Amino acid sequence: MSIALVIPDRKLDQLQQKLQQQLPDVLIEIWPDIADPAVVEMAVVWRQPAGCLVNMPNLKALQSFGAGVDNILADATLPDLPLARIVDPMLTQSMLQYLQGVVQHYQLRLDEFSAQQRKQHWKPRSPRKIQRLCILGLGELGQAAACHFLQLGFVVDGWSASLKTLPGIQCFAGDEQFFAAVSQADVVICLLPLTPQTENLLNQQRLSQLKSGAILVNVARGAIVDDLALLQSLDSGQLAAACLDVFRVEPLPSEHPFWQHPAILMTPHISAVTNADTAVAQIAENYRRSQAGLPLLNLVCQQRGY
Amino acid sequence: MSIALVIPDRKLDQLQQKLQQQLPDVLIEIWPDIADPAVVEMAVVWRQPAGCLVNMPNLKALQSFGAGVDNILADATLPDLPLARIVDPMLTQSMLQYLQGVVQHYQLRLDEFSAQQRKQHWKPRSPRKIQRLCILGLGELGQAAACHFLQLGFVVDGWSASLKTLPGIQCFAGDEQFFAAVSQADVVICLLPLTPQTENLLNQQRLSQLKSGAILVNVARGAIVDDLALLQSLDSGQLAAACLDVFRVEPLPSEHPFWQHPAILMTPHISAVTNADTAVAQIAENYRRSQAGLPLLNLVCQQRGY
Numbered sequence: 088m089s090i091a092l093v094i095p096d097r098k099l100d101q102l103q104q105k106l107q108q109q110l111p112d113v114l115i116e117i118w119p120d121i122a123d124p125a126v127v128e129m130a131v132v133w134r135q136p137a138g139c140l141v142n143m144p145n146l147k148a149l150q151s152f153g154a155g156v157d158n159i160l161a162d163a164t165l166p167d168l169p170l171a172r173i174v175d176p177m178l179t180q181s182m183l184q185y186l187q188g189v190v191q192h193y194q195l196r197l198d199e200f201s202a203q204q205r206k207q208h209w210k211p212r213s214p215r216k217i218q219r220l221c222i223l224g225l226g227e228l229g230q231a232a233a234c235h236f237l238q239l240g241f242v243v244d245g246w247s248a249s250l251k252t253l254p255g256i257q258c259f260a261g262d263e264q265f266f267a268a269v270s271q272a273d274v275v276i277c278l279l280p281l282t283p284q285t286e287n288l289l290n291q292q293r294l295s296q297l298k299s300g301a302i303l304v305n306v307a308r309g310a311i312v313d314d315l316a317l318l319q320s321l322d323s324g325q326l327a328a329a330c331l332d333v334f335r336v337e338p339l340p341s342e343h344p345f346w347q348h349p350a351i352l353m354t355p356h357i358s359a360v361t362n363a364d365t366a367v368a369q370i371a372e373n374y375r376r377s378q379a380g381l382p383l384l385n386l387v388c389q390q391r392g393y
Numbered sequence: 394m395s396i397a398l399v400i401p402d403r404k405l406d407q408l409q410q411k412l413q414q415q416l417p418d419v420l421i422e423i424w425p426d427i428a429d430p431a432v433v434e435m436a437v438v439w440r441q442p443a444g445c446l447v448n449m450p451n452l453k454a455l456q457s458f459g460a461g462v463d464n465i466l467a468d469a470t471l472p473d474l475p476l477a478r479i480v481d482p483m484l485t486q487s488m489l490q491y492l493q494g495v496v497q498h499y500q501l502r503l504d505e506f507s508a509q510q511r512k513q514h515w516k517p518r519s520p521r522k523i524q525r526l527c528i529l530g531l532g533e534l535g536q537a538a539a540c541h542f543l544q545l546g547f548v549v550d551g552w553s554a555s556l557k558t559l560p561g562i563q564c565f566a567g568d569e570q571f572f573a574a575v576s577q578a579d580v581v582i583c584l585l586p587l588t589p590q591t592e593n594l595l596n597q598q599r600l601s602q603l604k605s606g607a608i609l610v611n612v613a614r615g616a617i618v619d620d621l622a623l624l625q626s627l628d629s630g631q632l633a634a635a636c637l638d639v640f641r642v643e644p645l646p647s648e649h650p651f652w653q654h655p656a657i658l659m660t661p662h663i664s665a666v667t668n669a670d671t672a673v674a675q676i677a678e679n680y681r682r683s684q685a686g687l688p689l690l691n692l693v694c695q696q697r698g699y
Contacts, residue, residue, distance in 0.1 A: 188497035209644035211661040338515035355517040
């Protein structure tokens with residue numbers, strides 16, 4: 088009976104310690120230092136190297152260490168086992184705080200005033216009129232964001248793969264309704280999961296369907312946006328600005344044009360970070376459930392990708 | 394019976410038109426084009442040139458065109474008449490939105506991430522812990538700000554010239570309690586009126602009483618802050634950052650060091666602008682009151698200065 092923590096490039100001592108406190112009788116090891124792969128029954132995974140789980144013949148369950156699972160499903164050798172993700176109310180809270188702060192940043196024109204300041208240019212302007220938002224992706228975070236902005240008094244539209252029903256929010260679904268969903272929004276917020284269907288979804292053609300002068304916020308995954316198409320949309324003025332917290336490659340390589348683009352506000356993937364305590368509680372609970380033969384909490388559909 | 398609009402350097406056609414609609418029987422003139430100064434009974438003033446009211450012998454009331462009156466009281470020849478100011482709920486709303494946006498800007502470290510972006514530097518950090526705020530000045534706007542941030546979950550202290558009582562807010566007053574008011578605050582927000590007592594109030598000595606690493610936000614008047622002392626406090630690291638919407642001279646002269654200081658976020662006096670419609674309604678009402686011998690709305694104590 089053991090749990091393997093397969094999360095490369097991260098210090099895991101604290102996580103191991105906290106999880107040990109919750110599960111005192113279970114051996115918890117940090118990959119690649121696994122004494123006996125045959126006794127590992129659960130793997131906690133995040134950006135695991137392809138193939139590293141294949142020599143654990145008695146795995147019963149997989150637990151993502153984050154809310155997304157695209158990096159886990161990218162491993163073609165991933166065993167076909169129940170896969171759960173972390174659903175963290177604190178993470179949702181931190182995402183909402185980020186999004187509200189970003190929307191207010193643009194409402195107050197802090198982007199324009201910062202640029203003016205660097206040029207020693209004094210030009211008072213009234214706040215940007217941001218009244219209508221579109222949320223792409225209506226999962227946990229997308230729904231929470233839609234409701235949050237609705238409560239703040241915004242008109243909110245939502246778009247997702249399959250049609251959702253949310254009180255007070257006009258919901259759209261599928262490719263044929265993309266234009267209707269985004270074409271009136273002052274700010275479009277991307278909270279989609281990364282799947283083969285959403286990779287490069289925001290390409291030149293779809294970005295051109297946004298309202299002229301709209302602002303794009305991507306807090307989902309970098310690969311959902313076609314980088315070159317975004318740059319072209321900003322340069323042509325079709326989009327007024329973009330706030331990016333996620334990138335195709337992270338950290339973003341230093342030669343990437345996003346860094347120095349005047350209309351891009353970059354943050355280093357900080358909009359929503361998994362809280363260790365919440366994660367530990369959910370991992371421990373799912374370990375107990377898997378031992379008892381109960382369904383895991385926050386199960387992911389491997390085929391659907393979220 | 395006439396009203397004189399004494400507001401130099403501003404286009405007043407719209408204000409004149411709107412006010413005329415409210416008071417169809419009253420002559421409304423734009424200074425300096427006053428046909429007969431002897432029939433002017435009310436002057437609407439903002440940054441009026443010294444002495445321009447002395448040849449209006451039948452003035453009964455003065456009406457500031459804004460919320461502050463320091464620029465009006467700076468005129469030593471100002472007649473000793475009832476002086477009212479504008480109290481605008483929309484102005485309060487716009488001030489609260491500004492302050493909340495600025496606090497979120499610092500919580501999300503958008504200041505640090507913008508600086509990192511310019512250096513192509515990727516360094517994730519969790520949000521700044523901003524939990525305790527101090528509001529300097531507990532007039533209309535100060536009280537509204539204190540209550541607003543209290544509702545958002547912050548611990549709020551307040552400081553003013555005379556002691557106030559506000560539910561849920563620890564209030565301090567006078568010079569001897571300044572240290573107690575500011576010394577624990579993560580962010581200090583200045584909403585004081587500019588008076589001879591508050592000019593240069595935030596000097597080297599008082600800025601040094603703020604918590605190390607605190608952030609100063611000035612949305613009141615530039616002359617309340619000693620510019621050089623502020624620069625020294627930022628350079629020494631005593632203050633982490635300052636957000637300034639108001640300046641000793643506006644527009645800020647291009648040679649002023651605030652423009653290029655990396656720890657200063659500047660906005661061009663946009664945190665709260667008088668809404669013309671609200672102003673028109675209050676000017677018209679105060680004209681009627683002054684004609685009827687009733688006390689003006691939103692009277693200012695000339696001696697106290699607010």
